[in-house]
Amino acid sequence: xxxxxxxxxxxxxxxxxxxxxxxxxxxxxxxxxxxxxxxxxxxxxxxxxxxxxxxxxxxxxxxxxxxxxxxxxxxxxxxxxxxxxxxxxxxxxxxxxxxxxxxxxxxxxxx
Amino acid sequence: xxxxxxxxxxxxxxxxxxxxxxxxxxxxxxxxxxxxxxxxxxxxxxxxxxxxxxxxxxxxxxxxxxxxxxxxxxxxxxxxxxxxxxxxxxxxxxxxxxxxxxxxxxxxxxxxxx
Numbered sequence: 001x002x003x004x005x006x007x008x009x010x011x012x013x014x015x016x017x018x019x020x021x022x023x024x025x026x027x028x029x030x031x032x033x034x035x036x037x038x039x040x041x042x043x044x045x046x047x048x049x050x051x052x053x054x055x056x057x058x059x060x061x062x063x064x065x066x067x068x069x070x071x072x073x074x075x076x077x078x079x080x081x082x083x084x085x086x087x088x089x090x091x092x093x094x095x096x097x098x099x100x101x102x103x104x105x106x107x108x109x110x111x
Numbered sequence: 112x113x114x115x116x117x118x119x120x121x122x123x124x125x126x127x128x129x130x131x132x133x134x135x136x137x138x139x140x141x142x143x144x145x146x147x148x149x150x151x152x153x154x155x156x157x158x159x160x161x162x163x164x165x166x167x168x169x170x171x172x173x174x175x176x177x178x179x180x181x182x183x184x185x186x187x188x189x190x191x192x193x194x195x196x197x198x199x200x201x202x203x204x205x206x207x208x209x210x211x212x213x214x215x216x217x218x219x220x221x222x223x224x225x
Contacts, residue, residue: 002154033212042115042200042215043155056212091155093213098143098162098204100213102155 002026004103006092012109013082020078021106023092031095032075034067036060037105038088046090049075082110113138117201117216124191124223132186132219134175134201142203144168144177144184145213149198158186158199191223 003026013019025032030051035043046065048056051072061067064082069075079086087110093100118133136142146158146168159168164179173188184201201216 002156031211035213040217042202042217043213045212045214048212093155095211099157099160100204101157102147104154 002101002103004092004094004101006090006103006106008106009104010107010109012111014111015082015084017082018078018080019082019108020076021090021092021108023075023077023103025074025092025094026096026101029094029096029101030072032069033093033095033100034075034077035091035093036088037091043091046077079108082108084110086110113142113203113205113214115201115203115214115216117199117219119217120198120220122219122221124221126193126223126225127190128223130186130188130191130195130221132199132201132221134184134186134216136182136184136201136203138182138203138205140205142205144175145202145204146173146175146184146186147200147202147215149200149218151197155200191221193223193225196221196223 005024032049034046037043049069064080067077089105091105092103114137143162145160147155148158159170161168161177167176198218200218202213
């Protein structure tokens with residue numbers, strides 16, 4: 001257990017529905033990252049927060065995706081109008097110095 | 112852009128065999144290098160890291176040396192155990208950039224048989 005928690009752990013939804021995932025970081029870590037991992041691949045960077053500011057977004061983050069980190073605490077990742085191609089594991093990580101600590105992930109299946 | 116290439120799996124070994132998983136990278140500047148491990152049903156865990164050339168990272172009997180001249184960070188273990196069965200990911204982070212996100216290889220699945 002790295003101290004980073006994510007909820008829910010699993011989500012099944014129908015195409016076109018909206019979903020929201022939550023990440024609770026290690027409290028003293030001010031940098032937070034979201035990644036997406038598809039089957040047989042390594043995680044790919046989606047977006048990055050330093051405290052409450054979203055400083056970087058990958059081109060993978062289409063306009064259907066939005067992320068927030070109110071007050072620099074927990075973070076949410078929302079996907080609107082889900083598509084089957086959104087099925088993946090969504091990982092949250094927090095960083096202290098040069099090390100990133102990952103949560104267990106939320107596995108999304110879009111039917 | 113920056114990238115990581117690691118040997119494709121799956122790799123199947125007998126217990127007590129020697130393990131090498133190759134990893135090479137392409138990056139500007141001086142990245143930090145990492146090996147993460149993902150056990151079945153669990154999240155990614157940092158296995159070891161090296162932050163500058165010629166550094167050796169080590170943990171749980173695993174080792175990897177940061178070789179700038181060959182842009183490599185190969186993972187080795189002298190005697191694997193069944194409990195080492197997992198997916199291993201090589202990654203780099205170029206903290207000279209603003210965000211310092213990790214760039215991962217595709218992962219190598221290791222199965223160790225008794």
